[in-house]
Amino acid sequence: MSRHSGRVYRLAYGITRNQADAEEIVQDVFLTLVRKGAGFEGHAALTSWMYRVTTNVALNKRRGKRRELEVSLEEHLPTYSEDGHRAGDRSYVLADWSSTPEQAHLSAEARKILENAIDGLPDHYRAVLILRDVEELSNEEVAAILDDSLGSVKSRLHRARMVVREQLTRHLGTRS
C-alpha cells in the first residue's frame, strides 16, 4: 500500500500543489479502492486506475482555484525573427546555465523559481508535465489518462517545459 499511496500523493500534490488537498485525494482514492474490493485484473490495471482517478480528482479540485497565479504561456515561449531564427539579446539567447554548479540549481531561491514556474502552469499543462517527467509515463499512457489526443499531450508537454525553462533562464542565465 505504501508504494501506491506514495505515488498517488506525489501525483495529487503535483497537480494541486497543496498538501491538504493531496491528502484528501489520497484518502478518497483508497477509500474507493477498499469499497471496490479486488476488482482489478492485475497490477497494471490497478496502477492505471489510480493514475486516472487521481489525475481527474486533482484537476477537479484545482478547477477555479489560483487562476491568478497562472502565467501567460506566450510570454514565456521563445521568440523568433522573421527568418525563423532566435530573436532577442545575444547574451540571453546564448545563456547556458545547464552545467553551472549543482548548488546554484538547488539554492533556495532557484528552487523557489522552479516551484513557482511549475505552479504557474495551467492545470492541464502541469498534469502532463507531472505524468510524463515525474511519473515517467509514455505520451500514449498520459493521453489515455487525460482522455486527450496524443498531439495535445505532446504539445502541452513541450510548451510546459519551455515555459519553465524560460523562467529558470531569466533567473540562472544571468549568472552563468
Add this chain to the structure above:
Amino acid sequence: MTCKDAIAIMADYLESALSPELVEKLEEHLHDCAPCRAYLATYRKTKSLAADAGRVEMPEEMKTRLRELLLAQLRERR
C-alpha cells in the same frame, strides 16, 4: 532548418522519436547554432530539475492517518 524548426522538435529528439533524416538536419543546425545548443542543454536540464522537484514524499503522519482511516473502514465493513 531554422531555430523555430529546431526547437519545435527538441522533445522528440530527446526521446529518440525523430527519423534519421530529421536527426541529421537538427544536428547540423545545432553544430552551427550556439543559441540552439544552449536551448537544448537548458531544456534537457529543465526536464530533469522538474522531475527532481516533483519527487515529493508523502509525510509520515499522513501515512499513519491513511492507515487508520482504512482500518476503520475495513472494521466497519465486517
